[in-house]
Every structure is written in C-alpha cells, then in structure tokens.
Amino acid sequence: MENLVKKYARKLVDAGLAASSGPGIPLVGGLDHALVWNTTAPEIPVLEQLFQHLNINCLVFLRPSPPYDRIIRFLAGRALKGSGRILPQDCETRTFLHDLPVVEHFDLQAIVQALKQRKSVIIQGLDKENPCWGPVVIAPGNVSPEQGFVGVSSVCFACFVTFFSDYLALLKTGNKDPHMDRVFDQVLPFVQTQKSPLPDLMHGPFSKEQDVYAAMVQAGQKIVACGLVDSYFGNISYCWNNTLYISQTGASLDELTGCIDPVPLDGSTSAGITASSELTAHLDTIGRTGCQAILHGHPRFCVIVSMDCDPAQKAACPFSDKCHTHCPTPRHLASVPIVPGEVGSGPFGLCNTLPAAFDTSDSVIVYGHGLFVTGKTDFTQAFSTLTAVENLCTNRYLEQVRHLRHG
Amino acid sequence: MYGWTGKIARIDLTRQKIEIQTLSPDTYARYLGGRGLGSLFLQPCTALNWDHPDMPVCLFTGPLTATAAPTSGRSHMVSMSPLTGLMADSSMGGKIGVQLKRAGWDGIVITGKSDLPVGIEIADERITLVGAKNLWGMTTDAVYQHLAPKKAGLACIGPAGENRVRFAAVITDRHHAAGRTGLGLCLGTKKVKYILVSGTGRTRVKDPEQLKKAREDIFRLTAASPALMGQYGFSRMGTGAMYDLMDNRHMMPTDNFCATRFAPAGKLNANAYARFYSPRKHGCKGCHILCKKISTNHTAGTPMPEFETMSHFTALLGLQDIQLVTAANQRCNSLGMDTISTAVTLSCYREIIKKDFTPVSLLGMLEDIALDRGEGNALKRGAAAYARSMGKPDAAMAVKGLELPAYDPRGAYGMALGFAVSTRGGCHLRAYPISHEILRKPVATDRFSFSGKARIIKIAEDLNAVVDSLIACKFIFFAAGLEEYARVFSAVTGLDVTAHDLMAAGEKIEYNERIINSLKGFDARHDDLPARFFLQPGTGSGQIRVPPIDRAAFVQAKNAYYAVRGLSTDGLPTKSKAKQLGLPWKTW
Numbered sequence A: 001m002e003n004l005v006k007k008y009a010r011k012l013v014d015a016g017l018a019a020s021s022g023p024g025i026p027l028v029g030g031l032d033h034a035l036v037w038n039t040t041a042p043e044i045p046v047l048e049q050l051f052q053h054l055n056i057n058c059l060v061f062l063r064p065s066p067p068y069d070r071i072i073r074f075l076a077g078r079a080l081k082g083s084g085r086i087l088p089q090d091c092e093t094r095t096f097l098h099d100l101p102v103v104e105h106f107d108l109q110a111i112v113q114a115l116k117q118r119k120s121v122i123i124q125g126l127d128k129e130n131p132c133w134g135p136v137v138i139a140p141g142n143v144s145p146e147q148g149f150v151g152v153s154s155v156c157f158a159c160f161v162t163f164f165s166d167y168l169a170l171l172k173t174g175n176k177d178p179h180m181d182r183v184f185d186q187v188l189p190f191v192q193t194q195k196s197p198l199p200d201l202m203h204g205p206f207s208k209e210q211d212v213y214a215a216m217v218q219a220g221q222k223i224v225a226c227g228l229v230d231s232y233f234g235n236i237s238y239c240w241n242n243t244l245y246i247s248q249t250g251a252s253l254d255e256l257t258g259c260i261d262p263v264p265l266d267g268s269t270s271a272g273i274t275a276s277s278e279l280t281a282h283l284d285t286i287g288r289t290g291c292q293a294i295l296h297g298h299p300r301f302c303v304i305v306s307m308d309c310d311p312a313q314k315a316a317c318p319f320s321d322k323c324h325t326h327c328p329t330p331r332h333l334a335s336v337p338i339v340p341g342e343v344g345s346g347p348f349g350l351c352n353t354l355p356a357a358f359d360t361s362d363s364v365i366v367y368g369h370g371l372f373v374t375g376k377t378d379f380t381q382a383f384s385t386l387t388a389v390e391n392l393c394t395n396r397y398l399e400q401v402r403h404l405r406h407g
Numbered sequence B: 001m002y003g004w005t006g007k008i009a010r011i012d013l014t015r016q017k018i019e020i021q022t023l024s025p026d027t028y029a030r031y032l033g034g035r036g037l038g039s040l041f042l043q044p045c046t047a048l049n050w051d052h053p054d055m056p057v058c059l060f061t062g063p064l065t066a067t068a069a070p071t072s073g074r075s076h077m078v079s080m081s082p083l084t085g086l087m088a089d090s091s092m093g094g095k096i097g098v099q100l101k102r103a104g105w106d107g108i109v110i111t112g113k114s115d116l117p118v119g120i121e122i123a124d125e126r127i128t129l130v131g132a133k134n135l136w137g138m139t140t141d142a143v144y145q146h147l148a149p150k151k152a153g154l155a156c157i158g159p160a161g162e163n164r165v166r167f168a169a170v171i172t173d174r175h176h177a178a179g180r181t182g183l184g185l186c187l188g189t190k191k192v193k194y195i196l197v198s199g200t201g202r203t204r205v206k207d208p209e210q211l212k213k214a215r216e217d218i219f220r221l222t223a224a225s226p227a228l229m230g231q232y233g234f235s236r237m238g239t240g241a242m243y244d245l246m247d248n249r250h251m252m253p254t255d256n257f258c259a260t261r262f263a264p265a266g267k268l269n270a271n272a273y274a275r276f277y278s279p280r281k282h283g284c285k286g287c288h289i290l291c292k293k294i295s296t297n298h299t300a301g302t303p304m305p306e307f308e309t310m311s312h313f314t315a316l317l318g319l320q321d322i323q324l325v326t327a328a329n330q331r332c333n334s335l336g337m338d339t340i341s342t343a344v345t346l347s348c349y350r351e352i353i354k355k356d357f358t359p360v361s362l363l364g365m366l367e368d369i370a371l372d373r374g375e376g377n378a379l380k381r382g383a384a385a386y387a388r389s390m391g392k393p394d395a396a397m398a399v400k401g402l403e404l405p406a407y408d409p410r411g412a413y414g415m416a417l418g419f420a421v422s423t424r425g426g427c428h429l430r431a432y433p434i435s436h437e438i439l440r441k442p443v444a445t446d447r448f449s450f451s452g453k454a455r456i457i458k459i460a461e462d463l464n465a466v467v468d469s470l471i472a473c474k475f476i477f478f479a480a481g482l483e484e485y486a487r488v489f490s491a492v493t494g495l496d497v498t499a500h501d502l503m504a505a506g507e508k509i510e511y512n513e514r515i516i517n518s519l520k521g522f523d524a525r526h527d528d529l530p531a532r533f534f535l536q537p538g539t540g541s542g543q544i545r546v547p548p549i550d551r552a553a554f555v556q557a558k559n560a561y562y563a564v565r566g567l568s569t570d571g572l573p574t575k576s577k578a579k580q581l582g583l584p585w586k587t588w
C-alpha cells in the first residue's frame, strides 16, 4: 500500500494536476490493516474520518493546479446555484461518473453524503482561512488507490471539457457572461496550443513479437509524456502475425508493460476478454484498412470540438438528447470525420460507426469521446496525425472564440 | 409498499398447511430479500440439524425482482447445508423468481416433511401441494418434459436429491442450476420433487422514469465492459470465456490442484465449443447479457457447460474431450448434482485410487453417485468426507466441506483469502475477487500479493450479500456498482437509499451468517485452505512464477480480515459488534 499511495501521488504531479510541494501537494491514503498516506498534511485528520464513514480502502485528495483550479471553482460556483452537480457531456464521464456532485464547504457530513452516492466530490471551499480551502476534488476507492487517481483525474478532464464546451456554446447563442469571460482569459495561458515536437519512435514494420511489445510500450509512454492525452484514457494496438496486440482494459498508456493482450485474428482463444473495451473497433478497423497500428486517446480539444453543434440546429434536432449515439448529421473537422458511438460494443457502440469512417481518413473523432488514428506499419505516422488533429481542433476552437468575442 | 409484495408463504408440509406471513417494512429494509431474508428465517433454527423437519428451505425474490432492473430475474434459495454444516444458499437463475414475484410472493418458506413425494404448485395466490409419486426417481429433464411448464418457472430435483447426495442441486427451467451447498438434498429430504410457479401480477415500482434512467446508466456501463459485452465476453462466449484466461494466468486447477496449467487447454476452450456446437444465447429472465449458451446445429438444444464445469471436467480430471464435458454436464444437471462438487469429488477419488477415468467410467460414476450404487455410495458424501473415510483427508480440495471452484488460489491471493473466510465454504462468489485480480475491474490489483486484500475482501463480501438480496446477477458488477443499483433500488422502492446504506445492509447480512455458522461450531480453524496450497508450487513458466502460498502471510491477511470484519482473533462474532450492527445476539 505504501508503494501505491506514493506512486499515484507522483502520477498526479507528473500529469500536471497537482503541485509537488506546498499546500497543492496531492494526498493519497490507503487502508489495509493501517491507514498510510503519501505525506503529512493538516487536512489528513478530517480525511481519516471519511474512512470511518464510508466503505472505502483508499482516497485521493486533490487541490488541482491551474488551470483546473479556476475552471473547477467556476463550475462549482455555478453548480451550487443550481442542482449542486456539474453535468459533463463527454462520453467517459457520462458512462462512468454520471455527474459530479459539489459541496460548498469542507464539511464532513456533506462530503460523506456526496460520496455515499457518487465516486467523487468537488468542494468549492471559498474560505481561504479554512485550512481546507478549495477547490478540492476527492475521490475514494474500495480496491486500490488507482481508483482515486482515475477519479480525480477524470473530474479534472471532465471539468476542462465542460468549461470550454459551455463557453463556446454560450458565445454561439449570443449570450454574455463576464465572469466566464474572465475565467476563460485566466485559463487560456495554460492551454497548450502547440504540442511539443514529435518524439523519435521505433520504426516498423516489426518482425519480432518483442519489438511489437516494445513499440507499443514506447508509443504509450511518449504520447502521455508529451501531454497530448491522459494516461488512463485510451488504447493502442498493433497487428502482427495474424494477431492483434492490444492494451488491456483499464491499462494506463504510460504503463503498458505486462498489460498487452495478444488476440489471434481467427478467434481461436478468448484471452482477449481482458483486452480494451474497444477491441472490436480495433479489429474491424485493422481488417478494413489493412493498417497495422492504431492509437486512441482523448485529446481535450478533439473532445470539445466534436460536441460543438450550432445552437439553432441543436434546438431543431429530434436527437438533441442522444447526440452521443444518434447524431444523424454527417460531421467533419476539415477532412476528419466525427461519428457518434458509445464506449464498447453495445448496440450503439462506436464499433458500429468507427471502422467505416476510416474509409476516407486515417483519423476519426468519436463524438464527445476522443480520437482514433491509424498508422500503416508503426506508430510514427499515427502519432503525428494525432498531434496534427489535436492542434487543428485547438486552433479551430480558439479561432471561433476569438471571432465570436471580438468579431 | 413498493418493490416488495409484503407477502411470504409459509408452507408446512407435515401439516399440509399454508399460511401467509407479513413482515414490517423495517425488516424488509434491513434484510432486503433473497439471501438476506432467507438467513433471517434460518436463524431461529440454527440449533437444528439440516434434515430436521423444522429446518426451513426458503426461496426468496428481492425488491428488484420482476422489475425492469437489469439482471434482476434471479432468486435465492437458503437452508442449512448437508454438505458443509454451514448455512446453505445458492443463487437461482431462470425465471422462477420472476414468476414467484408476479404471483404476489416475496418468497416461500418450506418446513416440515411430506410422507410422500410432493410438488408445490403456485399460481398467483393459490398454492397447492400436489402428489408427485409418479415423478419420484425421474431426472430433472424428465420432470420438465412431464410438467411442460411453458411460461411457468420450474425448480426441481433429480435422483441425486432423492438419494441423499450431499451436493445435490436444484435445477430451474432445465438449464439453470442452484448448484452449491446441497440444496437439492434439502428439498429431497422434505420429499419435495418440484416447485412450479406462475404469476400474472406486476411488481409495484415507485418511480418508473427514474428506474428507466438508472437502467440506461447500467446498460451503458455493461456495453463498455469487455468481460460482459466485449467480443470475448460472457454475452458472446458464455462464462467459458474465462477458460483461456485461467490457462494464460497459470491458475487452472489441474490434476486435483497438483498443477496449475493443462497442456491441452488451448483445444478445449470456449472457441472449441463455439465451433463444434454453434451455440445461441440464452439466459435468465430479464437479462440482457444472456451468458448461457445452447447448441443449435445437429446437437441442437444441448446446454453448454459453464466455465467451472469446462475446467474441472478437463484439467482437474486429466480429460480432454469437449463432448465428454458436455455429456457430463448434461448428466449432472439431469441427475441434479452440482458439477463443481461432483468433479472435485471425482478428482479426489482419482488421486486416492490412482486410476484415470474413461468416458464410460466417468459417466457411469455420475450415475452411481446419483443413484447410490457401488462406489457412488462413498462419493455421494462429497470430497472431504470421502477423503477422510479413505484416511487421506489432504486429497480433498475443499474448504469447510465445499469443494473448490476452478480458480487456483496460488494464482490469486484475494481468491485464497476469499475461499478461506467465505460463509458457505470454498466459494469464489462471496467476494468474487476475480473481478480485480483477473478481469481488471474496477482496477487491477496485484494477484500475487495479500496487500490490501483483507479489506477488499470484506467490502466485496458485503457488496455481494446485497447483490444476492436485491437480487441482481453478480456478473453485472464487473461493470456496474452499487452506486448505480442504489438508484435502481430507490426508484423501485421509493426508499431514499445510497450505495453506502446498502453496503451497511450487506455487512449485517454477512455478519448474521457468521453468527449462524459460529453456532454450528465454526471458527478460525475452519477458515483455512487445503495444505497443498502452502506446500506445493503451481505450474510456472518463464514470465510467471506460481510459488506455494506463504502461510505466515496468509494468516496475517486472515487476521487482518477478522479485525476489519469485527470478529475475534478466533474468527468468532462478538456481542458488541452484533449490537453495533443491530443484530440479535444468539437469542433465538
């Protein structure tokens, strides 16, 4: 447990979600026979009480770094004037977290009540005098600190996407919100508009199984390291020797060693039961395109831009409450198709829409979800396409905002 | 009340009387249904032997049964186990739960003994005891054909339940077994051959709109689950999808748990069945996962074995013939015997007698056990009793008398702890750690470590006590959680309840079972694994080592579990903890 609490605290810092020192240091607690923390902090006595009130064995307390702090503070304030919940529209949050409850103060009862119902809670915590000033995100788990890590990280991701989506939608409807303008201006400097240059990746086609594994591990690490995607969202595959090597479900892209399943194309084993939930989409895409490599991640502006729909069109659309699965409008960003489809291989799963969309492009965005890219023989091309599409989305977003705000 | 019907039928076979019992809303909220309510009715009879006429056999639905809640079609049977001496319980698939609820009953509690074989027929509020002398001796298939239940739900026993096989099963709707702990014998000893139920009512749901929303949330989660709906998940491949994984992870119990890899496994997997039998989907009433598989080609109608049966009737017994597995599975079901216990008992026999089975001798031995013939007479008491009688107790791969399922605990330490402390003996389903140790849900844990496992197991046991009481299928919890099911529960019952509140109910249900078992003389000495796992390694390979389990680490984890569960260091429940949980303390 000691290893795990330290590991996930470090990962939060590495992901830019938390500070490495001072009051912004993340707190990760894990309980087996005794409760252990990654560090000492004044908040811990209160957090320890959560372990008594909830059926949990771990917990992450995150005072998010900029720009998440400002974004979350804004969304939390808005939520507290309404339902008390932030309602993100991205696919991942809708599926796994549903909504994000918010409480005003660092009040044990309120936090407990929220966590009895949902996997996370946001504390607005405006009172700077309080040792537990906010905003703060808390996420517990009942198996491993990794759950808390994924929980708080997902909240940050969801809030980021929600804020930028809502802002664009607000501007498009012609409404004004000076507060939101201000927050936007504050967080804009933190938005990475040009991603770092392409790393040097192993060159394919690969002729040995161990090279396939090594190339996948490397691509996963690099894509996270360059800040394009978050480690816990996404998957990656490579087809070699009539076998699809694919990351396992819930595997972190930057820790793929030992987490890749070989899935024979002839279906002769079902060991792929632990493979990524997008296995079918990968298999069909490989089959259709003849490409060997697929990368999938959730670059933020891809997700944001994919949900951008003209307000008038939305108002008239009979599917406006089912955009993720039923959007009937053929949509593109430049030449990149945007298709509906949910996680997995259910009746509305993206496996039904994604593979065909690759007929015309080597990258496809899934509505509110993320980006899939292919590479002919290795991950170099896929990586550069992913970077290019995210850059395109970021620029497209910022141009629209500039235009709408300043004409 | 919403969710529950508020009516329980007490069926006294001795006096041939049926009474209606009602419970307070508070009792329903505390014990929920299924396993929870069953244990409530069992409690006062703890001092009795399993075959005492007053010992009840309970069949309960839950508040979610016969609603639109996903996977809520199952029911739960509870009594005292002839195999283990512990509380006996088993989840029951098919449609009998839905029919019982539609008939207006939360459950039935069967007591007394009939002199002659009898069937219990329930059609809405009408309950009739019907002479079943003509069916006594019949296989479960024959009973099904004879009664032709059509839309009704049918639970029945086969010859094994009549002939005092300690691991006799109850078979529902032909293809679903309430297999574990010998409930078939519990019915058999009361001379109940079958229970036939049909109902026309509906479960009252407080907020159908909210239920619809909660249901959609769960559907989204299951669609995202590789283990359930993925290309190789249970929905497409059946539970047999686990077979390759267990081989891959070097935890396939082989040769009576002497090894953990079986060389021919690659030819005996779910894909092999799919190619040979072209199975179609089938499942419990109201389920969208449909994990059961039934053949469609020239073998049409043949049920495919579950993963446990596939594994134990190959690797465990050193056999490599999928048609033989399918035949053995069918034979066990029609004779009314638990496939896991049967296979482990046979593998214990094979180890002691040192003689391999042939297809003929295997199928013949199944008949001998069920019909109490020849060597079957010694084997029908289960692996532990048989091994003891042969002076080789260590050859029985069982915990507290319940034979172990097809997960070698040397390859998953949460499973090792879960087997040892489970309230029904060697059972994988009480804590179901396969979810995180193998299937990586909700996240992966280190399967070769006890670190953190004590609390994980305790929490999971509480969760599964809730699941068995609501009732939902355990499989769906590879994807959804109580967070989503609490919303379902609230929508159905109108009670404002959180996941945490349900977990608290689960903890009570678990602790109550611990109390019952302690009164039966069980304590820390019984919370143990067969010595083999501490002495012999499993089968390793280049990347994976499968050492014997370190006993000291195991004991430490067990003690940590006791502390977390609120038990004494002897593994016994305490008065103070019982009081804290609001449970009666040995007052019945």
Ligand code: SF4
Binding pocket: B071, B072, B073, B074, B093, B094, B282, B283, B284, B287, B288, B289, B290, B291, B292, B473, B474, B475, B476
């Ligand atoms: S998943 Fe299988 S066992 Fe569970 S309810 Fe569905 S059909 Fe029944």
Ligand SMILES: [Zn+2]
Binding pocket: A233, A234, A235, A296, A297, A298, A369, A370
């Ligand atoms: Zn994704």
